[in-house]
Amino acid sequence: QVTLKESGPVLVKPTETLTLTCTFSGFSLNDLRMGVSWIRQPPGKALEWLAHIFSNGERSYSTSLKSRLTISGDTSKSQVVFAMANMDPVDTATYYCARGGVTEEMTTIFDFWGQGTLVTVSS
Amino acid sequence: SYELTQPPSVSVSPGQTASIACSGDKLRNENVCWFQQRPGQSPVLVIYQNHWRPSGVPERFSGSKSGNTATLTISETQTLDEADYYCQAWDSSTVLFGGGTKLTVL
Numbered sequence: 001q002v003t004l005k006e007s008g009p010v011l012v013k014p015t016e017t018l019t020l021t022c023t024f025s026g027f028s029l030n031d032l033r034m035g036v037s038w039i040r041q042p043p044g045k046a047l048e049w050l051a052h053i054f055s056n057g058e059r060s061y062s063t064s065l066k067s068r069l070t071i072s073g074d075t076s077k078s079q080v081v082f083a084m085a086n087m088d089p090v091d092t093a094t095y096y097c098a099r100g101g102v103t104e105e106m107t108t109i110f111d112f113w114g115q116g117t118l119v120t121v122s123s
Numbered sequence: 124s125y126e127l128t129q130p131p132s133v134s135v136s137p138g139q140t141a142s143i144a145c146s147g148d149k150l151r152n153e154n155v156c157w158f159q160q161r162p163g164q165s166p167v168l169v170i171y172q173n174h175w176r177p178s179g180v181p182e183r184f185s186g187s188k189s190g191n192t193a194t195l196t197i198s199e200t201q202t203l204d205e206a207d208y209y210c211q212a213w214d215s216s217t218v219l220f221g222g223g224t225k226l227t228v229l
Contacts, residue, residue, distance in 0.1 A: 046221070
C-alpha cells in the first residue's frame with residue numbers, strides 16, 4: 001500500500017525558508033522506477049509543479065522558482081525534503097508531495113498523492 | 124497564463140457526456156495525464172499516457188489526444204463526477220499543469 005504524508009510548519013513569516021518533509025511508504029527511492037514531486041495549490045487556484053527528485057538522485061525544478069527551491073531524498077528514512085527560500089504571502093498554498101512512478105513507456109506519472117499541508121505566509 | 128489551456132468550466136446534465144479539452148504545443152510530443160480533484164481533497168489520477176485508466180477508475184472515464192489537443196471524456200456523467208479536472212504533461216524535465224476545469228453536473 002502506497003502512502004505519502006507531508007509535514008512541516010503551518011505558518012511561516014515573510015523572508016523565512018519553508019522546509020517540508022514528505023514521508024512515504026510502499027515504495028523506495030532505490031527503485032529506478034520511482035521519484036517524488038512537490039506540487040502546490042494556492043487557495044482556489046490551479047496546481048503548480050515545483051520540483052522532482054528522480055531515483056538516480058537527479059533533481060528538476062520549476063523554471064520560474066528554481067533559484068528558491070531545494071529538494072533532497074533520504075532513502076533510509078523514506079523521506080523527501082523540500083525547501084523554499086524567501087517566502088512571501090503569495091506562496092500561501094497547500095503543498096502536496098506525489099509519487100512519480102515510471103511507466104513502461106518511460107513516462108513519469110503522479111499516481112499517488114499525499115493529503116497536502118496548508119502553509120500560510122504571514123507576519 | 125498556462126502553457127496547457129483548459130476551459131475554466133464545463134456543465135453537463137446527469138447521464139450525458141462531458142468533454143474537457145486541454146491544448147498546448149508541448150502536447151504534440153508528450154503524453155498527457157488527467158487528474159480529478161473534488162473539493163477539499165487531493166488530486167486523483169484518472170487518465171495517464173493519453174488514454175490509459177489506472178485500476179479503480181470507472182470505464183466512464185476515457186482520454187484521447189490528437190495533435191496539440193488532449194480530451195478527457197466522461198460518459199454517463201454522475202453527480203459524484205462534479206470536480207475540478209487538470210491536465211498535465213512533462214516538458215523535458217519539468218512539469219506543466221493546465222489551469223483546471225470545473226465540471227458542474229446539473
